[in-house]
Every structure is written in C-alpha cells, then in structure tokens.
Amino acid sequence: MYLGEQLIDPTDERLRLSAQLGCEGIVVDTRPNRSVLDDNGHWIPQKVTDLRRWIESYGMALDCMALDLGAILLDSLKDLDKAKARAAILRQHIAAAGEGGVPMVKFTVAMVGITRTGVIDGRGGMKCSTFKASDYHPEADARFSYWGTVLPEDGKEAPDTPVYDKGNPETGGQLLATEAGVISYDDGWRAIDFLIEELLPTAEKAGVKLACHPHDPAYPPGGLNGVHHVMGSIEGMKRFISIAPESPSLGFNFCQGTIAEMSSDPNAAVQEAIQTFGPLGKIFMVHFRNIKGGYLDFREAMPDEGSVDMAASIRAYREVGYKGILCPDHVPLSDVDPGRERFFSFCLGYTKALLQTIR
Template sequence: MYIGEQIINPTEARLKLSRQLGVTDVVIDTRPNEQLLGADGAWDAAKVADQRRWVESLGLKLEVLALDIGSMLLDSIHNPDRARRTAEKARADIRAAADGGVTTLKYNVQMVGITRTGFAEGRGGVRCSAFRARDYSPAADADFSYWGVGHPGGGAHGADIATNATGTKEAVGQVLGTASGGVTEEQGWRALEFLVDQLIPTAEAAGVRLAGHPHDPAYPPGGLNGVNHVVGSLEGMKRFLDIAPESASHGLNFCQGTVAEMSTDPNRIVQEAIREFGGRKRIFMVHFRNIKGGYLDFHECFPDEGAVDMAEAIRTYREVGYDGILCPDHVPVSDLDPARERFFAFALGYTKGLLQAFPAASG
C-alpha cells in the first residue's frame, strides 16, 4: 500500500507539493474534466496521454481519473434517452482513458448530493461536516451538502475547492431530493443495473477498472425527500457488486468514512467490509478517512481521532492483500488552512506513519 492524493484541477505547484510530501500516485478528481475533451465532446486519448505524461514529468504517477457520469443514474429513471446519450459518452471516455494509459476510473453513484445538515465544532475550533437525520431539512441539505466536486465552505477558499452549489457544472448533475423526481428502492437498483450494463462490458474490453463510490450517507428507512440510498449498507454494497459478480472491472472506490457511517459500530463494520470486499479483490482505491459518531448521527474529523481504529484498518488491508492507494479525504474546514493543504499534509503523514508501523509481511 502507498499514500496518494485526490486533487481537483491540480497545478504544477500543487503536484510538486504532493511529491515533497512523499506522495507517489495521484487521483485527479476534476469533474467535468473539460481539458480532456475532444471535438466530439468526449475525452481525447491524446489529451489523456498528455495529462498523464505531465504528471509523470513531476515525478508522480496518474493512477486514477474521475469518470463524470453526470445525472445518468437519475436520468435512467426519469429521462432514459438522455441517460443513454450520457452512457455513450462515458463509454467513449473509458476507451480514451485506456488508450491514453490510465486504467482505473472512479465514479460516484450519488444522484443527489453527499447529504449533510450542518457543521460540528472539532479540534481547536475546526468545522467538521455533519449529518444528523433528526436535523434534516431541504434548506440544510442545500446549504451544507457536498455537490459534485464541491466541498462545504467551498467557493471562498481558493485552491481546489469548487463553489459548492447545485446548478453549477461542478455539481455534475446532482440535485436536491425535492428536484429529483424521487427514487424508490426498485428504481435505485434498476438505475445501477443500467449503469453496469452500459459501462462494464466496455471497461472489460478496454482493460479498465471502474471504482464505484457507495451512497454517502446511509439514509434512514424510507429515504429522505423521496430518495432511497440503496448502496448505503454492506448488503447494498454486496448487491451492487453482484450485478456483475465475475467482472474484474466492477469494483469499489472504498470510502472508509462512508462505510463507517453505515453502522452504530463504525469500527466493526469497516473491518468487516475490508475483509468482505478486499477478500473479493474488489477494492480498487481507498478513501482513508474517519468519523465521529455513526449511523444517522456523525461528523467528519481528522483521521487520528475518530471512531474507526485506523491502525487496525491498515492491518486488515494487509491481511486481505490489498496493495493499492490510500487517499485522505474530507478533512475539516478552517480559516487558518483555507486550501486545506496543511490538513491534507497531516492526514498523509499520519497514514504514512501507520504504513511504516505496520509493514507488509516479508517473504
């Protein structure tokens, strides 16, 4: 295993900083990634290769790109023609990524935003993104959720933090539940089956792995605002993978924080999930983050202070043979670190320390 960074719209200076912090591999989370587009509106393989070589010229490896599926899942329920057009573009992007030398793509199954209801005060006065089901309202959702590549508090801090609002291109098709048209459990599964049917055969043919991010957060029974989060439990994650059970291209962007949010016993469920999905070799990348609290009442935090035993998690990843990238994710917000560079540097150093403390077995 090794540390990596997930960065939006990286500059040369930002990538040089990553290298100086000991990062070897990066995930570019830019959505929509307009600099890769060709004349037909899909990714151009030559531009993918140029971006990969640029990253390599700075001493890093471009390991993963974000595949923008926009509102394809929601459209598959309410606007099938548009969903099919989006799927066609996504298939072209998958082929271009492979031809450009990038063979892992991540995507998010969110149809609405990553739902949050406010901030909790954290260590030293930092602001930690929080979800409390009892505090939910559409107004709080609009104000505090993550939209696409936005981050709560984004838009005023510069760097890679996009303006965090619905209706922007960076929201990549995610909408408030009240504007979604509704998603029943049956519709949610039908949408995911559509995605797998439309994209996985192309990924298999191209030799590309597609890493799906589960629903964040787990919703209460019956959903919120008429929307159900079907990949918001271990059973939901298993069923999602079992849509294509034999495919080596169908796997997870294993967000450790999202999994922790699925249970009132976050550490237990995280270790169980690593064994389940790592054992099946379906973890393609990891968001190595932590939370305080648990199911329906949690807030994000620094990796060293949450409910998940991060050292035990490292040992469990080792146990199942996971040898891929660990990316910090969802660090708190502070006016003292507006671009979150120092907070991410702390998370990287903490993770690297754990990797050194619990090395892979020799021989």
C-alpha cells in the first residue's frame, strides 16, 4: 500500500507538495476535466498521456481519473435517449484513459449529491460536515451537501454555498432530492444496471478498472423525499459486484467513511467490508477516512479521532492482499487552513505512520 492524494485541477506547486509529503500516486478528481477535453466534450488520448507524464515527472503515478457521469443515472430513468448519448461519450473517455496509460477511472452512483444536514464544531473548533437524518430538510440539503466537486461550506450565506452552483457542470448533473422525483429501490438498481451494461465492455477491452463509490450516506428505510440509496449497505455492495462478479474491471472506490456510515457499529462494518471484498480483488482504491458516530447520525472527522480503528483497517488490508493507493478524503474545514492543505498533510503523515508500524 502507498500514499496518494485526490486533487482537483492540480498545479505544479500542488504536485510538488504531494511529492514532498511522500505521495506515490495521484487521483485526478477534476469534473469535468477540461484539461483533456476537445470542443465536443471528448477526452483526447494524447492529452491524457500528457497529464500522466506531467504527474510522473514529479515521481508519482497517475492512478485514476474521475469519470464525470453527468446526469446519466437520472436520465436513464427519465430520458433514455439522452442517457445513451452520454454513455457513448463515457465509453470514449474510458477508451482514451486506457490509450493514455491510465489504469482506472472512478465514479459515484449519487444522483442527488452527498447529503449532509449541517456543520458542527470538532476538535479545536474545526468545522465538521454532518448528517443527522432526524434534522433533514431540503434547505439544509441545498446548503450543506456535496454536489459533484462543489464542497459544503461552513454555514455562512455566501455565493460559494453549493445551492448557488446548482446546474453548473461541476455539480455533475446532480439535483436536490426534492427536485429529482421519486427514485424507488427498483429504479436505483435499474439505473446502476444500465450504467454498468453500457460501460463495462469498453472498460474490459481497454484494460481500465471502473471504481464505483457507494452511496453516501446510507438513507433511512423508505429513503429521503422518495429517493432510495440502494448501495447504502454491504448487501447493496454485494449486489453491485454480482452484476459481473468475474470481471477484472468492476470494483470499488472503497470509501471507509461511507462504509462506516452504513452501520451503528462503524468499525465492524469497515472490517467486514474489507474482509468481504478484499479477497475478491474488488477494492481498487481506498478513501482512507474516518467518521464520528454511525448510521443516520455522524460527523466527518480527522482519521485519529473517529469511530473506525484505522490501525485495524491497515492490518486488514494487508491480510487480504490489498496493495493499492490510500487517499485522505472529506477532511474538516477551518478558517486557519482554508485550502485544507495542512489538514490533508496531517492525514498523510498519520497514514504513513500506520503503514510503517502495522505489519
């Protein structure tokens, strides 16, 4: 296993910092990734190659790029022709990634963003994004949820509040749950089945892994606003793999925080998931993050202070033979670290220490 970072629109300076902090891999999370697009919205293989070589010039590998699904999941339920047109573009992106030497793309099955209900104080007054199902209301959803690459803010009314970005490309085609309409349990699986059926053959041919991020967070029984999160449980993750269990291209962007949110015993859930999917070779990359709390009531946390035993997780990854990237993700916010670089540095140092001590 090795350290890595997810970066949006990385710069030379930011890549230098990643390398100096000991990262060996980079995941480019830019959505849409305009640096590799042509005028028709297609990835240009040579530009993908150039991006990879640029990152390699800093002594790191380009492990993965984000696949911008847009509204394909919702469209597959409401406008099939539009969804098929988007699928054709996504297949071209996957093929270009393979041609450009990038071994993996990642995506999320969220149709309505990553739902959060507020921000609360954490250690030393840091601001921690939280989800408490009993506090849910659409205004909190609009203000505090993650939409695509648009991050939740700290509660102030300002133009950078996610609701102001609604409809921009960076929101990934995601809507408020109140706007999406009813998405039943069966609808959720129908959309996911459509997506994998459209993309997997191309990924297999190109030798590219499809790393799927499960639903964040797990929703309560009956969903929220009629929207169900069908991959909000380990059973849902098992069903996802059963779509094509033998495929070397189908697996997970294995987010520890998201899996912890699925259970009232977060640590047990994470350890179970590692032991379930690790031996199958279905853990393609790891978001090595923590939460405080559990199912339907949690806050995001620094890795050393949460409900998941991170040392036990490292030990479990080693036991199942995982050798890939570990990325920090969803660190809290602070006015003394507005770019979150110091917080991410802390996470990387903490993870490196675990890798050196847990054998």
